[in-house]
Amino acid sequence: MRFTLVTLFPEFFDSPLASGLMARGAQAGLVEFARVNPRDFATDQRGTVDGRPYGGGPGMVMACPPLAAALESIPRPGRMIYLSPRGKRLDQALARELAAEPALTLVCGRYEGIDQRLLEAFPLQEVSVGDFVLGGGEAGALCLVEAVARLLPGFMGHDESADEESFAQGLLEYPHYTRPEEFRGLRVPQVLAGGDHGRVAAWRRERALETTLARRPDLLAETDLDEADLDVLRRARRAKGPGLGRNLHLALLHAPVLNKFGQTVAVSLTNLDVHDIARVSRTCGLGGYYIATPLVDQRALLDSLLGHWLEGPGREANADRAEALSLVRAAADLDEVLADVGRRCGQAPRVVATSARGAGSATPGRVRRWLGEGPVVLVLGTGHGLAPEILERADGVLRPLHALGGYNHLPVRAAAAMIVDRVLGDLY
Protein backbone atom coordinates (compact mmCIF):
# COMPACT_ATOMS: atom_id res chain seq x y z
CA MET A 1 0.00 0.00 0.00
CA ARG A 2 1.34 3.37 -1.01
CA PHE A 3 0.48 6.33 1.22
CA THR A 4 1.14 9.86 -0.03
CA LEU A 5 0.95 12.42 2.76
CA VAL A 6 0.25 15.95 1.60
CA THR A 7 1.36 18.15 4.47
CA LEU A 8 2.93 21.47 5.38
CA PHE A 9 4.78 19.61 8.17
CA PRO A 10 6.40 16.51 6.62
CA GLU A 11 8.70 16.15 9.64
CA PHE A 12 5.61 15.45 11.80
CA PHE A 13 5.65 11.89 10.46
CA ASP A 14 9.38 11.16 10.95
CA SER A 15 9.26 9.22 14.16
CA PRO A 16 5.86 7.46 13.89
CA LEU A 17 6.68 6.04 10.45
CA ALA A 18 10.14 4.92 11.57
CA SER A 19 8.96 3.04 14.69
CA GLY A 20 7.75 -0.48 15.48
CA LEU A 21 5.57 -2.39 13.07
CA MET A 22 5.33 0.55 10.66
CA ALA A 23 9.09 0.57 10.15
CA ARG A 24 9.09 -3.21 9.71
CA GLY A 25 6.13 -3.03 7.31
CA ALA A 26 8.05 -0.48 5.22
CA GLN A 27 11.20 -2.64 5.23
CA ALA A 28 9.12 -5.62 4.09
CA GLY A 29 7.61 -3.53 1.29
CA LEU A 30 4.06 -3.83 2.68
CA VAL A 31 3.72 -0.06 3.06
CA GLU A 32 5.55 2.81 1.42
CA PHE A 33 5.30 6.50 2.16
CA ALA A 34 5.76 9.62 0.07
CA ARG A 35 5.44 13.13 1.46
CA VAL A 36 4.46 16.14 -0.61
CA ASN A 37 4.67 19.66 0.78
CA PRO A 38 2.34 22.23 -0.85
CA ARG A 39 4.83 24.94 0.16
CA ASP A 40 7.19 23.54 -2.50
CA PHE A 41 4.55 24.52 -5.05
CA ALA A 42 4.05 28.13 -3.88
CA THR A 43 4.66 30.65 -6.62
CA ASP A 44 6.00 33.56 -4.55
CA GLN A 45 9.35 33.83 -2.82
CA ARG A 46 7.87 33.72 0.66
CA GLY A 47 6.29 30.34 -0.05
CA THR A 48 2.75 31.54 0.63
CA VAL A 49 0.21 28.71 0.86
CA ASP A 50 -2.71 30.46 2.58
CA GLY A 51 -4.93 33.50 2.30
CA ARG A 52 -7.52 35.46 4.26
CA PRO A 53 -11.04 34.05 4.08
CA TYR A 54 -13.54 35.71 1.73
CA GLY A 55 -16.41 37.03 3.83
CA GLY A 56 -14.08 37.82 6.73
CA GLY A 57 -13.64 36.00 10.01
CA PRO A 58 -10.69 34.66 11.94
CA GLY A 59 -7.86 32.47 10.66
CA MET A 60 -6.46 31.70 7.24
CA VAL A 61 -7.48 29.27 4.48
CA MET A 62 -5.16 26.98 2.50
CA ALA A 63 -5.27 28.39 -1.02
CA CYS A 64 -6.06 26.49 -4.22
CA PRO A 65 -3.01 27.04 -6.50
CA PRO A 66 -0.18 25.48 -4.41
CA LEU A 67 -2.30 22.62 -3.09
CA ALA A 68 -3.72 21.85 -6.54
CA ALA A 69 -0.20 21.78 -8.01
CA ALA A 70 0.94 19.53 -5.15
CA LEU A 71 -1.91 17.07 -5.79
CA GLU A 72 -1.27 17.07 -9.54
CA SER A 73 2.40 16.23 -8.94
CA ILE A 74 1.55 12.88 -7.33
CA PRO A 75 2.22 10.07 -9.82
CA ARG A 76 -0.10 7.40 -8.33
CA PRO A 77 -2.47 9.16 -5.96
CA GLY A 78 -5.01 6.31 -5.60
CA ARG A 79 -8.03 7.17 -3.45
CA MET A 80 -7.78 10.77 -2.27
CA ILE A 81 -8.82 11.74 1.24
CA TYR A 82 -8.96 15.11 2.96
CA LEU A 83 -8.80 14.80 6.75
CA SER A 84 -11.60 17.03 8.00
CA PRO A 85 -13.90 17.26 11.04
CA ARG A 86 -16.76 17.64 8.52
CA GLY A 87 -16.04 14.24 6.98
CA LYS A 88 -17.40 10.72 7.28
CA ARG A 89 -16.30 9.32 10.62
CA LEU A 90 -13.35 6.90 10.40
CA ASP A 91 -14.32 3.52 11.81
CA GLN A 92 -13.14 -0.06 11.46
CA ALA A 93 -15.42 -0.69 8.47
CA LEU A 94 -13.98 2.30 6.58
CA ALA A 95 -10.44 1.25 7.57
CA ARG A 96 -11.16 -2.20 6.10
CA GLU A 97 -12.53 -0.64 2.91
CA LEU A 98 -9.44 1.58 2.55
CA ALA A 99 -7.09 -1.36 3.21
CA ALA A 100 -8.31 -2.89 -0.07
CA GLU A 101 -7.00 0.11 -2.06
CA PRO A 102 -3.56 -0.02 -3.70
CA ALA A 103 -2.78 3.64 -2.87
CA LEU A 104 -4.10 6.42 -0.66
CA THR A 105 -3.35 10.15 -0.73
CA LEU A 106 -4.04 11.90 2.57
CA VAL A 107 -4.38 15.68 2.51
CA CYS A 108 -3.68 17.32 5.88
CA GLY A 109 -5.35 20.66 6.37
CA ARG A 110 -4.03 23.46 8.57
CA TYR A 111 -5.44 26.83 9.65
CA GLU A 112 -9.21 26.94 9.01
CA GLY A 113 -8.93 24.21 6.37
CA ILE A 114 -8.65 24.18 2.58
CA ASP A 115 -10.44 26.25 -0.08
CA GLN A 116 -13.78 24.56 -0.86
CA ARG A 117 -13.06 24.58 -4.60
CA LEU A 118 -10.29 22.00 -4.11
CA LEU A 119 -12.99 19.60 -2.91
CA GLU A 120 -14.91 20.24 -6.11
CA ALA A 121 -11.92 20.09 -8.47
CA PHE A 122 -10.37 16.88 -7.04
CA PRO A 123 -12.06 13.61 -6.03
CA LEU A 124 -11.30 14.25 -2.36
CA GLN A 125 -13.37 12.30 0.17
CA GLU A 126 -13.60 14.05 3.55
CA VAL A 127 -12.82 11.77 6.50
CA SER A 128 -12.95 12.75 10.17
CA VAL A 129 -11.20 10.93 13.00
CA GLY A 130 -13.76 12.04 15.59
CA ASP A 131 -16.09 14.77 16.73
CA PHE A 132 -13.37 17.12 17.93
CA VAL A 133 -11.18 19.69 16.21
CA LEU A 134 -7.46 19.07 15.81
CA GLY A 135 -4.92 21.76 14.99
CA GLY A 136 -4.09 20.01 11.72
CA GLY A 137 -4.82 16.92 9.67
CA GLU A 138 -1.44 15.25 10.38
CA ALA A 139 -2.51 13.54 13.62
CA GLY A 140 -5.70 12.35 11.91
CA ALA A 141 -3.75 11.07 8.91
CA LEU A 142 -1.51 9.12 11.25
CA CYS A 143 -4.56 7.48 12.90
CA LEU A 144 -5.86 6.52 9.48
CA VAL A 145 -2.47 5.17 8.32
CA GLU A 146 -2.16 2.98 11.45
CA ALA A 147 -5.74 1.71 11.30
CA VAL A 148 -5.39 0.79 7.62
CA ALA A 149 -1.81 -0.55 7.63
CA ARG A 150 -2.41 -3.09 10.41
CA LEU A 151 -5.19 -4.65 8.31
CA LEU A 152 -2.83 -5.34 5.40
CA PRO A 153 -2.02 -9.05 5.06
CA GLY A 154 1.30 -9.84 6.77
CA PHE A 155 1.59 -6.48 8.55
CA MET A 156 0.95 -7.74 12.08
CA GLY A 157 2.64 -11.12 11.79
CA HIS A 158 -0.50 -13.03 12.79
CA ASP A 159 -3.44 -11.80 10.77
CA GLU A 160 -6.16 -13.37 12.90
CA SER A 161 -5.55 -10.85 15.71
CA ALA A 162 -7.42 -8.20 13.69
CA ASP A 163 -10.53 -10.44 13.59
CA GLU A 164 -10.74 -10.64 17.38
CA GLU A 165 -10.22 -6.99 18.20
CA SER A 166 -12.66 -4.29 19.24
CA PHE A 167 -15.21 -3.50 16.49
CA ALA A 168 -14.19 -6.51 14.36
CA GLN A 169 -17.44 -8.28 15.28
CA GLY A 170 -19.38 -5.23 16.36
CA LEU A 171 -18.21 -5.65 19.97
CA LEU A 172 -15.54 -4.12 22.19
CA GLU A 173 -12.79 -6.59 22.95
CA TYR A 174 -12.51 -8.88 26.00
CA PRO A 175 -9.81 -8.13 28.64
CA HIS A 176 -6.25 -9.48 28.34
CA TYR A 177 -3.90 -10.94 30.96
CA THR A 178 -0.30 -12.15 30.93
CA ARG A 179 2.21 -13.51 33.48
CA PRO A 180 2.52 -13.35 36.47
CA GLU A 181 -0.60 -15.33 37.35
CA GLU A 182 -1.01 -13.26 40.51
CA PHE A 183 -0.22 -9.54 40.81
CA ARG A 184 -0.80 -7.69 44.11
CA GLY A 185 -3.41 -10.22 45.12
CA LEU A 186 -5.22 -10.02 41.77
CA ARG A 187 -5.42 -13.39 40.00
CA VAL A 188 -5.85 -14.15 36.33
CA PRO A 189 -9.38 -15.61 35.76
CA GLN A 190 -9.03 -19.36 36.22
CA VAL A 191 -10.74 -20.28 32.97
CA LEU A 192 -7.93 -18.61 30.99
CA ALA A 193 -5.24 -20.71 32.67
CA GLY A 194 -7.22 -23.95 32.25
CA GLY A 195 -6.35 -24.65 28.61
CA ASP A 196 -9.94 -25.43 27.53
CA HIS A 197 -10.21 -23.44 24.28
CA GLY A 198 -14.00 -23.75 24.06
CA ARG A 199 -14.46 -22.34 27.56
CA VAL A 200 -11.91 -19.61 26.93
CA ALA A 201 -13.74 -18.55 23.75
CA ALA A 202 -17.11 -18.53 25.57
CA TRP A 203 -15.64 -16.53 28.48
CA ARG A 204 -14.15 -14.00 26.09
CA ARG A 205 -17.39 -13.60 24.15
CA GLU A 206 -19.27 -13.01 27.42
CA ARG A 207 -16.79 -10.37 28.63
CA ALA A 208 -16.89 -8.67 25.20
CA LEU A 209 -20.70 -8.55 25.34
CA GLU A 210 -20.77 -7.20 28.91
CA THR A 211 -18.15 -4.54 28.19
CA THR A 212 -20.01 -3.41 25.08
CA LEU A 213 -23.32 -3.25 26.95
CA ALA A 214 -21.74 -1.19 29.72
CA ARG A 215 -19.72 1.21 27.56
CA ARG A 216 -21.09 1.31 24.03
CA PRO A 217 -24.64 -0.09 23.99
CA ASP A 218 -25.12 1.79 20.70
CA LEU A 219 -22.83 -0.76 18.99
CA LEU A 220 -25.08 -3.66 19.98
CA ALA A 221 -27.95 -2.35 17.87
CA GLU A 222 -25.94 -3.26 14.74
CA THR A 223 -24.21 -6.41 16.04
CA ASP A 224 -25.29 -9.94 15.05
CA LEU A 225 -26.29 -11.69 18.27
CA ASP A 226 -27.58 -15.22 18.94
CA GLU A 227 -29.84 -16.45 21.75
CA ALA A 228 -26.85 -17.27 23.99
CA ASP A 229 -25.52 -13.73 23.52
CA LEU A 230 -28.92 -12.30 24.45
CA ASP A 231 -28.94 -14.43 27.62
CA VAL A 232 -25.54 -13.04 28.61
CA LEU A 233 -26.76 -9.49 27.96
CA ARG A 234 -29.99 -10.07 29.90
CA ARG A 235 -28.04 -11.31 32.91
CA ALA A 236 -25.66 -8.35 32.71
CA ARG A 237 -28.59 -5.97 32.35
CA ARG A 238 -30.34 -7.45 35.42
CA ALA A 239 -27.16 -7.33 37.51
CA LYS A 240 -26.88 -3.61 36.77
CA GLY A 241 -30.21 -2.94 38.48
CA PRO A 242 -32.95 -0.66 37.21
CA GLY A 243 -32.11 1.13 33.97
CA LEU A 244 -32.50 4.80 33.15
CA GLY A 245 -36.11 4.14 32.17
CA ARG A 246 -37.03 3.82 35.84
CA ASN A 247 -36.66 7.59 36.13
CA LEU A 248 -39.00 8.24 33.20
CA HIS A 249 -42.71 8.77 33.91
CA LEU A 250 -45.30 9.36 31.24
CA ALA A 251 -48.25 11.68 31.78
CA LEU A 252 -51.13 11.60 29.31
CA LEU A 253 -53.08 14.85 29.76
CA HIS A 254 -56.74 15.10 28.75
CA ALA A 255 -56.84 18.76 29.82
CA PRO A 256 -55.84 21.46 29.18
CA VAL A 257 -55.52 20.46 25.52
CA LEU A 258 -56.51 22.15 22.26
CA ASN A 259 -59.39 21.17 20.01
CA LYS A 260 -59.32 21.57 16.24
CA PHE A 261 -60.48 25.21 16.56
CA GLY A 262 -57.52 26.04 18.82
CA GLN A 263 -59.74 26.29 21.92
CA THR A 264 -58.56 24.93 25.26
CA VAL A 265 -60.76 22.02 26.30
CA ALA A 266 -60.88 18.71 28.18
CA VAL A 267 -61.27 15.58 26.05
CA SER A 268 -62.44 12.14 27.06
CA LEU A 269 -60.45 9.05 27.79
CA THR A 270 -59.57 6.51 25.08
CA ASN A 271 -59.37 2.86 26.11
CA LEU A 272 -56.58 2.13 23.63
CA ASP A 273 -54.41 4.92 25.08
CA VAL A 274 -54.74 3.39 28.53
CA HIS A 275 -53.73 -0.10 27.37
CA ASP A 276 -51.13 0.62 24.73
CA ILE A 277 -49.14 3.27 26.56
CA ALA A 278 -49.18 1.06 29.70
CA ARG A 279 -47.69 -1.77 27.61
CA VAL A 280 -45.04 0.57 26.18
CA SER A 281 -44.23 1.74 29.72
CA ARG A 282 -43.85 -1.80 31.06
CA THR A 283 -41.84 -3.01 28.06
CA CYS A 284 -39.41 -0.11 28.36
CA GLY A 285 -39.09 -0.39 32.16
CA LEU A 286 -40.56 3.06 32.91
CA GLY A 287 -41.27 4.33 36.43
CA GLY A 288 -44.96 5.00 35.87
CA TYR A 289 -47.76 6.07 33.55
CA TYR A 290 -50.14 8.77 34.72
CA ILE A 291 -53.50 9.42 33.12
CA ALA A 292 -54.67 12.91 34.01
CA THR A 293 -58.19 14.22 33.63
CA PRO A 294 -60.05 16.75 35.75
CA LEU A 295 -63.41 15.12 34.87
CA VAL A 296 -64.67 13.05 37.76
CA ASP A 297 -66.79 10.74 35.57
CA GLN A 298 -63.76 10.03 33.37
CA ARG A 299 -61.67 9.11 36.39
CA ALA A 300 -64.48 6.80 37.52
CA LEU A 301 -64.40 5.20 34.07
CA LEU A 302 -60.64 4.70 34.38
CA ASP A 303 -61.11 3.19 37.86
CA SER A 304 -63.61 0.66 36.60
CA LEU A 305 -61.45 -0.18 33.60
CA LEU A 306 -58.39 -0.74 35.78
CA GLY A 307 -60.51 -2.66 38.30
CA HIS A 308 -61.54 -5.12 35.60
CA TRP A 309 -57.92 -5.84 34.57
CA LEU A 310 -56.21 -5.59 37.93
CA GLU A 311 -58.75 -7.19 40.26
CA GLY A 312 -61.62 -8.49 38.12
CA PRO A 313 -61.96 -11.19 35.48
CA GLY A 314 -59.36 -9.51 33.25
CA ARG A 315 -56.61 -10.40 35.71
CA GLU A 316 -57.35 -14.13 35.33
CA ALA A 317 -57.66 -13.92 31.58
CA ASN A 318 -54.49 -11.88 30.91
CA ALA A 319 -51.89 -11.55 33.64
CA ASP A 320 -49.44 -9.79 31.29
CA ARG A 321 -51.97 -7.05 30.68
CA ALA A 322 -52.49 -6.70 34.44
CA GLU A 323 -48.73 -6.33 34.89
CA ALA A 324 -48.64 -3.46 32.38
CA LEU A 325 -51.77 -1.75 33.70
CA SER A 326 -50.46 -1.87 37.27
CA LEU A 327 -48.18 1.03 36.21
CA VAL A 328 -51.20 3.27 35.54
CA ARG A 329 -52.09 5.96 38.07
CA ALA A 330 -54.95 8.41 37.85
CA ALA A 331 -54.48 12.14 38.45
CA ALA A 332 -56.62 15.25 38.14
CA ASP A 333 -53.93 17.37 36.46
CA LEU A 334 -50.22 17.83 35.83
CA ASP A 335 -49.65 19.31 39.32
CA GLU A 336 -50.95 16.14 40.90
CA VAL A 337 -48.69 14.04 38.65
CA LEU A 338 -45.60 16.08 39.54
CA ALA A 339 -46.39 15.95 43.26
CA ASP A 340 -46.83 12.16 43.16
CA VAL A 341 -43.61 11.57 41.18
CA GLY A 342 -41.74 13.93 43.52
CA ARG A 343 -43.04 12.02 46.55
CA ARG A 344 -42.17 8.59 45.14
CA CYS A 345 -38.71 9.57 43.88
CA GLY A 346 -37.78 11.94 46.71
CA GLN A 347 -36.88 14.60 44.14
CA ALA A 348 -38.93 17.07 42.10
CA PRO A 349 -39.09 15.83 38.48
CA ARG A 350 -38.12 17.77 35.38
CA VAL A 351 -40.98 18.27 32.96
CA VAL A 352 -40.57 17.55 29.25
CA ALA A 353 -43.53 18.38 27.02
CA THR A 354 -44.24 17.06 23.53
CA SER A 355 -45.85 18.76 20.57
CA ALA A 356 -46.41 18.16 16.87
CA ARG A 357 -45.78 21.86 16.25
CA GLY A 358 -42.89 24.28 16.72
CA ALA A 359 -39.13 23.70 16.72
CA GLY A 360 -38.83 22.34 20.26
CA SER A 361 -36.19 23.18 22.86
CA ALA A 362 -35.04 19.71 23.99
CA THR A 363 -33.60 16.62 22.33
CA PRO A 364 -33.85 12.91 23.22
CA GLY A 365 -30.14 12.94 24.18
CA ARG A 366 -30.69 15.80 26.63
CA VAL A 367 -33.67 14.01 28.19
CA ARG A 368 -31.48 10.88 28.52
CA ARG A 369 -28.89 12.94 30.40
CA TRP A 370 -31.60 14.39 32.65
CA LEU A 371 -32.74 10.85 33.43
CA GLY A 372 -29.24 10.18 34.77
CA GLU A 373 -29.76 13.05 37.23
CA GLY A 374 -33.29 12.38 38.46
CA PRO A 375 -36.93 11.81 37.53
CA VAL A 376 -38.44 13.21 34.37
CA VAL A 377 -42.13 13.47 33.53
CA LEU A 378 -42.75 13.28 29.79
CA VAL A 379 -46.07 14.98 29.08
CA LEU A 380 -48.18 13.79 26.14
CA GLY A 381 -51.28 15.58 24.95
CA THR A 382 -54.57 14.23 23.67
CA GLY A 383 -56.98 16.12 21.37
CA HIS A 384 -55.01 18.48 19.12
CA GLY A 385 -52.10 18.71 21.52
CA LEU A 386 -51.10 20.26 24.82
CA ALA A 387 -52.33 23.78 25.59
CA PRO A 388 -49.66 26.54 25.48
CA GLU A 389 -49.77 26.93 29.28
CA ILE A 390 -48.39 23.37 29.66
CA LEU A 391 -45.67 23.90 27.03
CA GLU A 392 -44.64 27.13 28.77
CA ARG A 393 -44.10 25.54 32.16
CA ALA A 394 -42.03 22.63 30.84
CA ASP A 395 -38.23 22.49 31.29
CA GLY A 396 -38.05 21.50 27.65
CA VAL A 397 -40.29 20.70 24.69
CA LEU A 398 -39.16 17.86 22.44
CA ARG A 399 -38.81 18.67 18.75
CA PRO A 400 -41.76 17.14 16.84
CA LEU A 401 -41.17 13.62 15.51
CA HIS A 402 -40.49 13.60 11.78
CA ALA A 403 -40.45 17.41 11.81
CA LEU A 404 -39.04 17.49 8.27
CA GLY A 405 -41.98 15.71 6.64
CA GLY A 406 -45.18 17.38 5.46
CA TYR A 407 -47.66 15.15 7.32
CA ASN A 408 -47.40 14.95 11.08
CA HIS A 409 -50.51 13.42 12.63
CA LEU A 410 -49.36 10.51 14.77
CA PRO A 411 -51.73 8.89 17.24
CA VAL A 412 -50.50 9.70 20.75
CA ARG A 413 -49.89 5.97 21.42
CA ALA A 414 -47.50 5.75 18.47
CA ALA A 415 -45.82 9.03 19.42
CA ALA A 416 -45.33 7.78 22.99
CA ALA A 417 -43.64 4.59 21.78
CA MET A 418 -41.40 6.42 19.31
CA ILE A 419 -40.34 9.11 21.78
CA VAL A 420 -39.57 6.61 24.57
CA ASP A 421 -37.52 4.54 22.13
CA ARG A 422 -35.57 7.59 20.97
CA VAL A 423 -34.85 8.62 24.54
CA LEU A 424 -33.91 5.18 25.89
CA GLY A 425 -33.11 2.93 22.93
CA ASP A 426 -33.82 -0.71 23.73
CA LEU A 427 -30.60 -1.53 25.55
CA TYR A 428 -30.36 1.15 28.23
Ligand SMILES: C[S@@+](CC[C@H](N)C(=O)[O-])C[C@H]1O[C@@H](n2cnc3c(N)ncnc32)[C@H](O)[C@@H]1O
Ligand atom coordinates in the same frame (compact mmCIF):
# COMPACT_ATOMS: atom_id res chain seq x y z
C1 LIG B 1 -8.20 23.85 13.02
S1 LIG B 1 -8.71 22.58 11.94
C2 LIG B 1 -9.95 23.41 10.99
C3 LIG B 1 -11.30 23.25 11.57
C4 LIG B 1 -12.41 23.85 10.69
N1 LIG B 1 -12.34 25.27 10.69
C5 LIG B 1 -13.78 23.39 11.21
O1 LIG B 1 -14.29 24.00 12.16
O2 LIG B 1 -14.32 22.39 10.68
C6 LIG B 1 -7.37 22.44 10.80
C7 LIG B 1 -7.29 21.11 10.09
O3 LIG B 1 -7.16 20.06 11.02
C8 LIG B 1 -7.69 18.86 10.48
N2 LIG B 1 -8.66 18.33 11.46
C9 LIG B 1 -9.14 18.95 12.54
N3 LIG B 1 -9.99 18.17 13.22
C10 LIG B 1 -10.07 17.00 12.55
C11 LIG B 1 -10.81 15.80 12.75
N4 LIG B 1 -11.64 15.65 13.78
N5 LIG B 1 -10.63 14.80 11.85
C12 LIG B 1 -9.80 14.94 10.79
N6 LIG B 1 -9.10 16.07 10.56
C13 LIG B 1 -9.23 17.09 11.41
C14 LIG B 1 -8.31 19.21 9.15
O4 LIG B 1 -7.42 18.83 8.12
C15 LIG B 1 -8.46 20.71 9.23
O5 LIG B 1 -8.42 21.29 7.97
